[in-house]
Amino acid sequence: MFAALLFEGWTDHEVDAADTRSACTSPVPDAVARGGPVIGINQNGVQSASMPARTVALTFDGGPDPVWTPRLLDLLKKHRARATFFLLGSQAARHPDLVRRIRAEGHEIGSNTYTGAVLGETSSLRFSAELDLTQSVLAGTAALRTNLLRMPRTTSPDTLCGREWAAARRATAQGYVLVAADRASRRPAQGMVRQFSQTATAYRETEKLLRDPGVDRFTTVSAGARLTPYAQVSAVERWSGTALIRTAWLGRAFSQAMTWTLGAAGALGVLRLILLVHFARAHVRRLERSRPGAPWLREVTEPVTVLVPAYNEEAGIEATLRSLLASDYPRLQIVVIDDGSTDRTAELAEGVGDARVLVIRKANGGKAAALNTGLEYASHDILVMVDADTVFEPDAVHHLVQPLAHPAVGAVSGNTKVGNRRGLLAKWQHLEYCFGFNLDRRMFEVLECMTTVPGAIGAFRRDALTGVGGVSDDTLAEDTDLTMALWRAGWRVLYEESAVAWTEVPTSLRQLWRQRYRWCFGTIQAMWKHRGAVLETGVAGRFGRRGLTYLAIFQVALPLLAPVIDVFALYGVLFLDPLASATVWFAFMGVQLLCAGYALRLDGERVRTLWWMPFQLVVYRQLMYLVVIQSVVAVLLGSRLRWQIMKRSGTAAEQIGDPAPYKSVPMR
Template identity: 70%
Template structure:
């Protein structure tokens, strides 16, 4: 249908923000994984395949390598160089500093660049108290096993972190996962030689047999062991002097730490903030994933629970209850149509074949430019129950309101002009209206053109998503939408809310919410079946769902005050609107970020099996619930083969639709009605599926 909504600006312009934001977030996430040695790195060191060169066999712990020549030095007799790898650690670094300060001793801290960027205040404290800082690389990964690009980044980023933390660079380097000089064996030695050529002074540790009286370099990690052993050394009478590496071994006149310029400081500060973004992003994603997974599983459990309750509940609104009469009154059927020549004939034929014969069928032509009116008039000439009225193009809501002026029956059924009804659909649809509190009834819309993959995905969505939701909504008394394809109403209920509003693009959702707020109840009649034609291309599907989602947001905002009301309106507002907001707005908005995290986990982390197992487990739960939904609807369960592909492709499309709708809604964009091209396949598909179901012994109608 066409509508009078105008488009103020192209909402696609809002995608620029998302296009720019997601790569930045993914980059921060990838960088955070890199700092945890999950990307191109190993936190462990393999066994050496060959020893260090002969020239380094008896070398001291402080080395400068020039080609095949090795120049080394050791601590003077009685001098102890305390060195600490890793950190700074927020718990142990302050305690070690306090212990050293108590004994007026200085030490050398070989810091991780990632930790220095995380705790810059501790870096400044270490320097302020007179200690020396060297590089332990950025992540502490095994440099011998890392790629050349990673080795370069490990060293450069550490210097950048130091520049950002306290404006200095260092020439001291301790290779990660090494102790004494012989551990610089195998692939480590070429890396050590390259680092030395770049100006680094390599610092190892003395073998365990060397005593403080001989002069020694001691190596600790920042742990309780380091604290305990440091205390013992500081009170050892053989340790006459405690010095930093550069104080104990004066191999060069260049200071170990030198100030850097303003540009390096700015770049370092940027690195610190980027790493902080990555940490915050990972922490937030971990929390979001946990909550989203919990909510998703809870939703599936609740859907099954309420679906079972819906099946077993007392037949309060159903035919056969002893205190409810069977409705046989005449029914007005409103069929709005705009350029529907492909499907209007099938719709009218199915209505005229209804087992409920007392019908007033009103076709409201909304300014069609094709043969819609001509085809409808042919049926009107053959059957007096069909009436055709025309109006200038004004939109679906206006067409339905126009048709209401001609309604002569106490009950009104609204249908789309591409919908094909089962013979007993209208009879079953109107029966819940026998209860005086029920103002509207939602029927069961099924996908007719489901042979192709896109149609199968929508078929699963209708059965697994929409219909399970409707069962739950009825039990909770918060039905959010009576679909435009098949819905029954009391005429006085419609008149009481002023007919259909033209304020939103989802006139069916808007009307349903208005009925709740007026005190009426809305229920679901799953045995009233109608077949509809769904979009056959991604472009058509996008337009349809964009309109649905945008219109739903408009209706939710329009009726937001229902959450504060009492009675049926309050129950609907606090249950129905909250459900829509949480599961159709909030979680879809978070979905792309979650998918980025899952993709990262599967492709770049050291535990992709765990990520894939989690995804497969969640898929298995969804498959089980979908199988139950298909059984409830009397559908073939072999359609489930398409569900994994639906989650990988179709779900992403639906999430992007929600994102664009929310951004457009918040940005004040107005959408125009975008009519889907019809091919008239619903009728043929309904007959084919119904025949196949009958051949299998399944109920065609229930």
């Protein structure tokens, strides 16, 4: 796509070719100035020719034009006249049918270069391209290679002066015969080469000339000067010409399609930002009415079982458990499921030495199997699922379970924050968690279509879990799969922003890529698994039509288009209006910065973090887009992705201080 756009921009917008001539610094040789309009250079020097008396060679520059070329052809046919059409290669590639019609009706074809660039002002590369590309297009459309060349921005032979004469010598060295036009002082009865463009004025002048009684014959340049107009074309040249025509068509079609796509994608992007802010405000306004603390909702105080699946989590398991034991929620059972770890995870968990902690060892079977095993050992009807790299705030469990006071609520998502924010990559993820994930969750709650209760912090009713068959291992995003299953079973899923947990994010590109690839791959699997929700009624139908549609558009379709849109934005800067393109890009970035600032304020985070966002938009977002592309391709190809384990460093609690204070909690 980039190659097609680059070719389209380079040829159509003449990025390295002047469209005006510089002043002549030296005249043409006398042999040219005093000679005829048809000019060649061979071993005998400059040779020129003119049309015989009472003979006119009609020549038309530019085109083929879809409006005026057919009209001129009809006019010539009416008067049984022949003419020479000097075509632009770029236009010939756009209208190959007109090229073939010109040839079929007995007219002659010459080159007017590919884009009409001033040859004396172009680079060597552009000079060759202007001539060679035109020949390639003519070979692909009409199976010919012309020997005739009219240099753009030239008329009579004396205009081939200065730099144009140097360019003319280069062209004749390649075998071209140059065709200029006779001066205006020469009369048709004397014989002449007449030059026209393809416009309404040219049409009227041609019609008038064709009725001139002083002319006996209207012919082509080669017939009047007795030249060989064409060289033989090989099959390879015809094939390459056809390929060039198709490439040019692809570039034009892609450019036009991307203009509309860019507008639609930009509108959708702005619409998403507006929706996020609107529903975030609505979420804030309804907190007092819909959360525990309102007089009609009781406070939840029932005992809670916390399930902590762990595989090779020795770096962070102690901090996770001690943060849970330091919770101000009075009645907790903590079940650690060691899923076949090969490090000291189980030993460290047992070493905490608290009767509330139960460590279960099992063979490695994946996170879903570990959670289902933990469910068998759970003693209570309210369950909290926690990743083994997550550190809870003391009041997180209390806040997390309060929405379960409503009997229709089956699960609650907590507020996951980035704990290890050192380094650029971690800062970018911190912005993503606040601006992307948490704003999305606020909107999802208002629209009743929460798509994911994150594995880092989520609360569930036991009967809701057992009702959907526990945690499924059908996908690699078991948390998303489970959330969607709960909606389809008729349960509501809410978001509790005051239940805060600190998680550890990847600090290397390799680890980040593997994590997000798994997330995205699993999410697409879950979407496909629960696609039937779109057609269902009630709670499930609302989730399907809102949540799945949102994911499909904003987390799959737009990321797939994003790299292409970025390429087209670069195309706009290089070849279209750079100021307009840059203005649109910076305006969109400004809107995103405002929305991100609002998200940070809602989460109680420092707004100065926004300094890192422009770099995130340029670099980090591209990585996430590529992850989506790889995931979609992998799904379409039927690839099977294994569970990817992130290497932990035990730094999830950096933002709330050293986890050491949890170690001083009295053991019970």
